[in-house]
Amino acid sequence: MTFEIGLTIFVFLMTISIIFWRPGGLNETWPAAFGAGVILLTGTVSQGDVMDIIDKIGGASITIMATIVMAVILESFGFFHWAAARLAVLSKGSGYRLYWYIQLLCFLMTLLFNNDGSILITTPILILLLRNLRLKPHQMIPYLLSGALIATASSAPIGVSNIVNLIALEIIHMTLYMHTAMMFVPATIGLLFMSYIMFIVIKKKLPKKLPDTAYDIEELFFTKQYHSLKGTISVDTKKKRTKLMLKVLLFVFIIRCLLFVASYFAIPIALVAVLGSVVLLVWRWYQLGTNPIDILKKTPWHILIFAFSMYVLIYGLHNIGLTEILVQFCEPIVNQGLFQASFIMGGLVSILSNIFNNHPALMIGTITLTEMGLDPITLKTIYLANIIGSDIGSLLLPIGTLASLIWMHILKQNKIKVKWKEYLSVSMIVIPITTVFTLFLLFYWVQLVFLK
Numbered sequence: 001m002t003f004e005i006g007l008t009i010f011v012f013l014m015t016i017s018i019i020f021w022r023p024g025g026l027n028e029t030w031p032a033a034f035g036a037g038v039i040l041l042t043g044t045v046s047q048g049d050v051m052d053i054i055d056k057i058g059g060a061s062i063t064i065m066a067t068i069v070m071a072v073i074l075e076s077f078g079f080f081h082w083a084a085a086r087l088a089v090l091s092k093g094s095g096y097r098l099y100w101y102i103q104l105l106c107f108l109m110t111l112l113f114n115n116d117g118s119i120l121i122t123t124p125i126l127i128l129l130l131r132n133l134r135l136k137p138h139q140m141i142p143y144l145l146s147g148a149l150i151a152t153a154s155s156a157p158i159g160v161s162n163i164v165n166l167i168a169l170e171i172i173h174m175t176l177y178m179h180t181a182m183m184f185v186p187a188t189i190g191l192l193f194m195s196y197i198m199f200i201v202i203k204k205k206l207p208k209k210l211p212d213t214a215y216d217i218e219e220l221f222f223t224k225q226y227h228s229l230k231g232t233i234s235v236d237t238k239k240k241r242t243k244l245m246l247k248v249l250l251f252v253f254i255i256r257c258l259l260f261v262a263s264y265f266a267i268p269i270a271l272v273a274v275l276g277s278v279v280l281l282v283w284r285w286y287q288l289g290t291n292p293i294d295i296l297k298k299t300p301w302h303i304l305i306f307a308f309s310m311y312v313l314i315y316g317l318h319n320i321g322l323t324e325i326l327v328q329f330c331e332p333i334v335n336q337g338l339f340q341a342s343f344i345m346g347g348l349v350s351i352l353s354n355i356f357n358n359h360p361a362l363m364i365g366t367i368t369l370t371e372m373g374l375d376p377i378t379l380k381t382i383y384l385a386n387i388i389g390s391d392i393g394s395l396l397l398p399i400g401t402l403a404s405l406i407w408m409h410i411l412k413q414n415k416i417k418v419k420w421k422e423y424l425s426v427s428m429i430v431i432p433i434t435t436v437f438t439l440f441l442l443f444y445w446v447q448l449v450f451l452k
Contacts, residue, residue, distance in 0.1 A: 005320045008044050011035045012313050016356050020399045025412070028405060029302040029309070036309035039316040049319070053311045059270040060166030061304050063259075064114055066273035067160075070252055071117035072298045073280050076290055078218075080121070082245050084129040085218035088210075095207035096199075099143065102126065103195045106147045110154035112252050114161045115391075115403040116303065118151040123410045132213045141418055142202040144411065145426055149395055150195060152403040156391040156438070157187040160259055160269065163307055164359050165387060168366040172383050176263035183384050186445045190392070190438030197430045244287070251280060306402070307359070314363045326368040334372060338381060339443055345369075346385035346439045350393025354400045362390040381446050385439055393435040398423050 015035030019028045039045050045053075074080075083105065091098035105125070110118040126147055130140040155162035159169050159179040169179060218238065255276035259269045281292045317323075330348075334341040345365065352361035365386045369379055394400035398408060398420065411418060 004042060004044060007042060008039060008316045008320050011038050012317060012360075015313060016360070019357065019405075022405075022409075025409070027302060028402070029306045032306050032309035032313070036312035039312055044316040044319055045312050049315050050312070053308065053315060056170045057167050057307050057311055059268060060163055060170060061307055062270040063160065063166060063273040064116070064163040065299065065301070065304060066270070066277040067113045068117045068120070068303070069277040069295055069299055070255075070280055071113045071121050072295060073277070073284050074121065074248065074252075075124075075298075076284060076288065076294075077245065077248055078241065079245060079248070080125045080128060081217045082241055083125050084132070085216070087125070087129055088133070088213050088217070091210060093210050095210050096203070098210060099146065099199060099202075099206055100195075102143055102147045103150050106151035107154045107191065110151050110161050111158060112249070112256055114163070115152050115155040115401070116163070116300075116406060118154070118161075119148065119403045119407045119410070120300075122147055122151055123407055127410075127414050127416070128217055132217055134211050135207065137416070138205065139207055140416070141422055142205045142426075144416070145418060145423060146195075146198045146202060148404065148407045149198065149427070149430070150191065152395060152401055152407075153194060153392045153434075154191060155403075156387055157184045157191070158260075159183075159387075160256075162391060163303070164362050164390065167307070167311070168362055168383065168387070171363075171366045172370060172379060174380055174383065175266075176269060177260055178380065179384070180260060182380060182446060182450065183387065183442070186438060186441035187388070189441055190388075190434055193437055194392070194430060194434040197433060198426060201426055201429055248280070248283075251283075252276075303402075310359045311363065314360050314367070317360075317364065318367055322364065323368050323371060326364065327371050330368060331372055334374070334378075334382065338378060338446075341378075341382050342385035342443050343436075343439055345382050346389040346393065346435065349386045349389030350396070350435055353390055353394030354397045357399065358390040358394040358401045361394070362386055365390075377446070377450060381442070384442055388435060388438050388442065392438060393431060396427050396431045398427075 012035065015031050018026070018031035022028065040050070087098065087101050087105065090101050102122075106118060106122045109121050113121065123144070126144055130143060135143075155165060157180070159165045159174075159176050165179075169176065218241065255272065258272050258276070261267075262269045262272045281295065284290055285292055330345065333344050349358075349361050349365045352364065355361075366383060369383055369386070372379075374382070391401075395404065398404050398418075408418070
């Protein structure tokens with residue numbers, strides 16, 4: 001083994017280890033950026049490779065950041081408090097009914113934004129609600145955990161709900177429209193199955209009857225906003241607030257639909273996403289009188305550096321021959337047939353995601369597929385099997401995705417501790433079954449619709 005190969009592998013393993021460990025609450029971007037810097041200094045990744053990386057991740061990163069900006073704007077409209085109040089009303093005092101509304105909320109937020117944005121939205125909403133209901137910690141955790149799992153897994157049905165999915169789409173030259181046509185039905189059914197299995201697993205831990213709320217969450221927030229903005233906000237009644245929130249959500253939904261239209265007509269989806277976030281920002285400025293500058297501080301721009309850094313590390317592994325080894329290992333499996341290939345590749349990405357995080361796992365798996373000379377439909381199907389492994393199978397451990405790392409960080413900030421034992425008591429049962437079930441659905445959906 002040459003020094004360059006050994007150093008590249010060492011830097012990658014150390015980077016991933018520090019990201020998982022996060023000493024002193026260290027942001028995952030710092031170790032990723034440092035590791036990428038070392039790889040660039042060694043020359044393992046050339047200047048031409050860097051330009052290729054920027055080309056591949058540029059549009060995806062801009063699209064994701066634009067949707068996260070929308071999520072941040074949503075908070076300033078008071079959506080968190082409004083949604084928490086709506087959940088309390090809709091649950092009608094039933095802990096079981098609350099579970100299903102939380103599942104629906106987390107699913108829709110991921111579809112409207114993305115998995116990272118959904119975690120940033122839904123976790124504070126649930127903490128607000130559950131604390132207002134005065135639930136004990138052991139009663140709160142099942143709601144928080146099941147919500148986080150479904151929010152993260154819900155990035156599978158549409159490619160635009162996950163930055164790593166968007167980057168991978170660029171690598172295999174697959175449109176957002178085709179991804180959704182092949183994936184939305186099997187993945188959504190798989191998520192319904194996942195929610196049902198989770199309910200069975202945690203049912204005994206959920207309170208049958210919910211306590212009354214301690215105070216009106218919505219009224220508290222909007223009263224403060226109304227007085228602080230000296231009457232410029234015209235949402236002084238609950239009816240007006242609901243009308244405003246529905247308008248905002250409808251606008252986000254329209255922008256989301258336009259992304260698919262843009263993809264179908266080969267228009268850069270990043271352009272549509274940015275225009276949508278700018279319009280929403282101006283709308284907020286007009287409606288609330290809030291200066292747009294605050295978005296610069298609230299938006300997690302470090303995600304861009306994280307994505308670029310992880311891709312540099314993967315390119316380093318690719319350049320030292322990792323993908324050649326994987327091609328030699330996977331090619332005989334893929335040649336056995338689409339069924340075997342889908343399950344084995346999806347399972348392999350699931351395992352790699354839980355060991356190394358789903359960002360590098362999916363990137364490695366996707367680059368490997370592109371070097372096998374597969375026909376288009378086989379390439380796309382196996383790629384989607386990889387997506388299932390990356391978005392659902394990765395949730396076996398709480399370190400498998402960036403979204404789950406963000407979730408744990410938010411809980412830590414709010415002094416809520418979820419032990420690995422509590423996480424695994426749900427994930428070890430739910431995730432393997434759901435992953436296998438969804439892979440079955442994908443294979444038969446492709447056979448029924450695209451290979452008939």
